[in-house]
Amino acid sequence: MNSQQLQNKYVQQVLEDLNASTLPEDQQKQIVDMLLGRFNKVIMLALIKCASSLQQARLNTALNTPGALESKVEEIAAEIPNFHVVVEEALVLEYQTLKAGMQGK
Secondary structure, three states, rough: OOOOHHHHHHHHHHHHHHHHHHHHHHHHHHHHHHHHHHHHHHHHHHHHHHHHHHHHHHHHHHHHOOOOOOHHHHHHHHHHHOHHHHHHHHHHHHHHHHHHHHHOO
């Protein structure tokens, strides 16, 4: 699974945990948007942590180039061996944190 598929998997899991299908569509969209933002941040942090200094410099350059970030993230992620494993571990941890928060733990 790539990062996008993993992210979507955990978004759907949180929606199921919240029983979000009973919520109005606009509230469901707000939840999805919040989750996507949060999971995107987790993926970016994992990428920065795994990237070499040269790869980090390329990411930094992409941040300052309109429209370049997404393709650069995908390019660099593909260069990192087993990055999908790192992403899945990070998303599992974030999902567990969210779930614990929903359960009041």
